[in-house]
Amino acid sequence: MESEDMESDIMALLVDLHRRQDRQGPGGDAQTRTAMDLAGLWSQTGLRVADIGCGTGASAFVLAELPDVSITAVDLFDDFLTELTMRARKRGLSDRLRTVAADMTDLPFSDEEFDVLWSEGAIYSMGFEAGVKSWRxxxxxxxxxxxxxxxxxxxxxxxxxxxYWIGEYPEIDTAAAKMAILEKHGYAPIGYFTLPRECWIDAYFGPLANEFGRFLGRHEGNAAAESVVAAERAEIELFQTYGEFYSYGFYIARRTDAIMSS
Ligand SMILES: C[S@@+](CC[C@H](N)C(=O)[O-])C[C@H]1O[C@@H](n2cnc3c(N)ncnc32)[C@H](O)[C@@H]1O
Structure with a gap:
């Protein structure tokens, strides 16, 4: 098999493994609300929000609690967006959510279209610095x-x-370094916290591990599916061993326009 075909095969398997989950990465409704508190969103009405790399909608559904909000949920994969649309319908949220299938590196939006850009566990796909710079x-x-x-x-x-992490994602760094990048690209950090352990174990790894058996059943004898599960298991084990050294940091920042020339 050509390496490009293998890659798309793996992506299809990953989407199949993750699409039935409430979230596709570590996080929590309470933590999304904390970030919304720090951003001062609750007192504002009619906000236009984009949730970039929304998956099946974990954060979009919490953001939809804002008064008279309009949310654009963006993801590369139609299967996730289809799932999000079905879930939004069940929750009676269809009128405040629309989906856009797009690559976060090439978003089909206008300058200054949004009051809020939200993205949980997804910006690494293009890299933190490239993301914050191009989305501004x-x-x-x-x-x-x-x-x-x-x-x-x-x-x-x-x-x-x-x-391990430098191999997986060379941009992994401390919060101080991430905030310096935000400042460099025209944002003023206004809040920061880290996701607690339960956001990894209870909200993400636990439900995912429960799906492994069904997933392998759907793809019986498929070596690529077995390797997908092995990689997920290794990620879980890594966190169980070394989780005190890394987590997701939640960065909340305001666009500044003081002396930006680009
Ligand atoms: C780790 S998941 C997080 C999903 C969701 N925000 C959550 O917290 O549950 C990353 C998401 O980014 C999406 N994604 C990956 N690369 C992307 C790209 N280039 N453009 C848009 N979305 C992308 C994936 O499909 C996936 O839904």
Missing amino acids: RFLKPGGVLAVSEITWLTRERPESLEE
Whole structure:
């Protein structure tokens, strides 16, 4: 099989494994609400919000609690958006949510279209710095960016762990470094916290591990499906061993326009 075909096969398997889940990465409704508190969103009505890399809608459904909000839920994969649309209908939220299938590196939006850009556990797909830099123009001046991103919790960590993450995502860094990137690209950080352990174990890894058996049943004898599950199991084990050294940091920042020339 050509390597491109293999890659799309793996992506299709990953979507099949994850599409039945409430969330596709670590997070929690309470943490989404905390970020909304820090962003000062509850007192505002009629906000236009984009949720980039929305998956099946975990954060979009919490954002939909805002008064008279209009949410644009964006993802690369139609299967996730179809699932989100069905769930929105069941929750009676269809009137405040629309879906857009698009690549986050090439979003079909106008300058200053949104009051809020939200993205939980997804910006790593294009890289934190490239993401915050290129998305800024879609925010109104003074608008809010809220993103969660894998972050080192300590200044030092075991060498093997560092090597693993540098291989997976070279942009992993401390919160101080991430905030410096936000400032460099025209944002003022206004809030930060880290996701607690239950956001990984109870909200994400637990339900995902419960799906492994059914997933392998649907793809019996498929070596690629077995390798997908093996990789997920390795990720769970890594967190169980080294979870005190990394988590998702939630970064909330306001677009500044003071002395930005680009
Ligand atoms: C780790 S999941 C997080 C999903 C959701 N925000 C959540 O917290 O449950 C990352 C999401 O980003 C989406 N994604 C990955 N690459 C993308 C891209 N280039 N453009 C748009 N979405 C992308 C994936 O399909 C997936 O839904």
